[in-house]
Amino acid sequence: MQSGDDIGGAKPGSGRESMPAGHGDNGETRPRLRAPVMSDVGRLAGVSHQTVSRVINGSPHVRPETRERVMAAMQELGYRPNPVARALVTGRSKMLGVVSFDTTLYGPASTLFGIERAAHEAGYFIIVASLEALDRSSVIDAVDRLRRQGVEGILVIAPHAQAGEALLHAPTDMPLVAAEAGPEHGAPVVAVDQVAGAVSATRHLLDLGHQTVWHISGPRDFIEARQRREGWRTTLNEAGIDIPEPLEGDWSPQAGYELGRRLSRDQQVSAVFVANDQMALGLLRAMHEAGREVPGDVSVVGFDDIPEAAYFQPPLTTVRQDFIEMGRRSLRMLLRTIETGRRASAEPLVPPELVVRGSTGVAPAR
């Protein structure tokens, strides 16, 4: 199943393709203003435009000799097939839409990156629509813009509860896959196993002998935040340990810092599971300023494993999410949906990995 990508001749190196036809041409002197079309190629090669189409689409019913002549003609004219015309007649645009919130953040940016890579390998293009805000109508609007533009399927990076709910109301006539949404929403979902990550973080701290584990969570309307909180809570619960009141931040280092100051005043606090690395950074600073040693007095675990985490002071123990893998999987799933025409079966959750570094240590003696 080869598509129009195998034109070969138009590959790099043919830098002159944009020049006017010029000298080598037969008779025609006026510089061509209009880009060459299929029938131009056909005329030059002495065949019909349809044969040119056959060559481009790799039809077997073309004599090698004819094929050669057509290829040469394409090369000479600098012909490039018009994807829009093709899309009109085939109904396939080879474009996929991605709806994402704040692609400035490490997580969404990496996921997007993974998606783009995988799409490229599969011969698709990615159109991005970033969200104005995190409410339902923004998501609906973005999805709508993308389908208006003629994409074949849509991928929503929707870590937000309300955004996820919006998918319930999304049109059903277009393949759609959600990344990092809750499983309860209509669309098929690909996600990292947030609960397992939170469990391993919390368990790690408990194993180090800490009496209990405090938690700085993300905003309650983020699904990941909820799931991480759940993982933390159930772990403590199962261990029969008192559950401290969780503090809610907004993912920012500043929130981590401010909530960290609160925690730093409480001498009981010896272990904190923070819902992401940026807030953990803020917490680290707050503890430092309060004169509480990490990990001597307080152990800290983050979430995400951003590239900076290994160089925090101290290097941060954290839960790594493979965003790129998640992007790949969600794209694969979308492609399957498009090709089979049915909703794809669920993808397994992507397992996260606890990375132990210097911010966690055994509980201080009491």
Next chain:
Amino acid sequence: MQSGDDIGGAKPGSGRESMPAGHGDNGETRPRLRAPVMSDVGRLAGVSHQTVSRVINGSPHVRPETRERVMAAMQELGYRPNPVARALVTGRSKMLGVVSFDTTLYGPASTLFGIERAAHEAGYFIIVASLEALDRSSVIDAVDRLRRQGVEGILVIAPHAQAGEALLHAPTDMPLVAAEAGPEHGAPVVAVDQVAGAVSATRHLLDLGHQTVWHISGPRDFIEARQRREGWRTTLNEAGIDIPEPLEGDWSPQAGYELGRRLSRDQQVSAVFVANDQMALGLLRAMHEAGREVPGDVSVVGFDDIPEAAYFQPPLTTVRQDFIEMGRRSLRMLLRTIETGRRASAEPLVPPELVVRGSTGVAPAR
């Protein structure tokens, strides 16, 4: 100048638009498999398909009453115009291509974000093509893929020298703007004033009384790295100060750490200008481990102002680049090129801003 976006009726809330036409319909009972097209709308509204087109494109030559009827028909059928067909006939796809390297990094990701936002406002869509590698042929290839897909213009985020050179060989028949490339390359460029940023960083350290300023630079084949080094060098030069040998890193925290360990052993070193915040983070850690106080013994200035920088220990003095603004400007420039048909005149450099925090202080007494 309104485009097809003003259909209004197809906005959110019309969630049922994907349902089969159903009961309210006049006579037709079979559920429509095919999406409605313009003539379907026309038939229902009792006008020709062309009038429907006029309504969609906001032509003034339509009676308000007729317009109403057409809008109602569109609403009822859940009609959405086919952008592909429109693009074929107008030759305008409303799509712009962005070529970028590693959109995982804060800089490119933010620039991309700014671009997407501005494109959306202008009614355009963005197709991303990320680079496999940082060589010329990757760039050529990515540009080629995008033009094959029918974009109207291309934006290259090309901080790399070889990538920039590739633009010299880029086809000239398509509007193209580069962001963060060197001015010597063929394409029009939008960029942050790296030299000015480096100058202000270096001058800041000198003003604090430091004898000289060391430098950890980025890879030499990054244009920004070169320009920052130049700014640093000329500032020292003009002050008549000995210029220490610069150390070259690869932007990563690890490089900053390793080079930082080298510098930490040299008691002469009292001020370091680091070419980005991530390396500065590594340096901070190296200094800490070596027992050298920042800013007591050594002052450090970074570059970028990533969101984490304010929460490093100590908070990092750095040079802020407004990536989003750069994205907006480069998009504006591209749009101007597309609309006027000529290469746009140069955009002024985006001024960076020195943000003084806790990592810089007066020189230690000797």
Next chain:
DNA sequence: GGGCCCCCGGTTAGCGCTAACATGCCGCCG
């Protein structure tokens, strides 16, 4: 009161491509 122009809408002809059918030619079989 006749010509003219403007408003409103219809009709027609593509945009560049692919799908489907038509055609001529050859080789092979009975």
Next chain:
DNA sequence: CGGCGGCATGTTAGCGCTAACCGGGGGCCC
């Protein structure tokens, strides 16, 4: 040796839309 099948190509008909032109009716001016 006639017919038949398949190969290589040409021909035709759209995909859904916009651009360009066409035309009827009404108001306005001279």
